[in-house]
Amino acid sequence: MKTLALLFSLFFVCPLSLWSQSASELLPKLSEALSEGKDSYAVSLFRQSASANMEQTEMFYWTNVDKNSAVAPKLANEMATLYKKKRNYDKAYLFYREYLQYSPEDVSALVACAEMEMMRGKEADAVKTYEKVLMLDADNLQANIYLGNYYYLQAENVKKKLEEDFKKISSPTRMQYARYRNGLSDVFTGSYSKAKKYLQRVLQLFPSTEAGKTLEKIKKVELELK
Structure with missing residues (x-):
């Protein structure tokens, strides 16, 4: 019953038709969701748009998202995670750094950022980041x-x-x-x-x-x- 209820809620929040739409179709809906303060829905639309076209969605983030809004760090983290999955370590690092401006003591994000520094051949930078991690969590x-x-x-x-x-x-x-x-x-x-x-x-x-x-x-x- 719980599984059915979850699926029903997902269909209600994110209609099936959205999953097949292009970034050009999704981004106007994302703008509307952001303007109406529907943050959870906006994050879902943003994720779908990024899956359809990362470059177009990234440009939307830099040019259309209010960086002082509560949803901005969530979107930055989404981009970082997606770029990491695609093994685009430079872009992933860029967005982890962006996210960390909002949450500088987020241990999981710092660890991910250190991983990206290591993958980019910046071992000395990774050392500094991991040392910061241990200042926050000595048992990491x-x-x-x-x-x-x-x-x-x-x-x-x-x-x-x-x-x-x-x-x-x-x-x-x-x-x-x-x-x-x-x-x-x-x-x-x-x-x-x-x-x-x-x-x-x-x-x-x-x-x-x-x-x-x-x-x-x-x-x-x-x-x-x-």
Whole structure:
């Protein structure tokens, strides 16, 4: 009975004929719904229009939607979600940033924004966004996993470079050896320690085999430096 009632209400709010209409046909109805304050109906029309023609609907958002209205962030989030599904990460990122202007502490949107930054090759930006996520939700699994792995890989790359440079010295002096060891120590107290903190948090939240393996590698580095 509940399912039938839900279907009936959907047909009542969104007539079947709307689902086959083009964006050009839907957008005037969207304008009317917005002017009449029918926000829920407007969101439904906006979603259908975007499915029919993303570019045309996006242009409508930028030129016809009152950005101070209560419905504006909902429409921005709709565009972000749809572009993400289409794997248009640049556009998705743009609209997640737009949405976050209205709700800067929305953790799910911040996580999605960080994902888009990562997909766009902006790893450093993703780090900042995930760190903001953890300020709001210290137990966010995705943020802890990303930051743990990011700082571990950063540490590994620096450690590898230090080792390669030191091996090039055929007869290192005590000063050169001390500088090499200090460099390794700095890497451990920096990136390795950060990775350790985040990955330990991961294990507290979820029994991750990969996080456990990485922590064992970090422990091995720590023992080598003693």
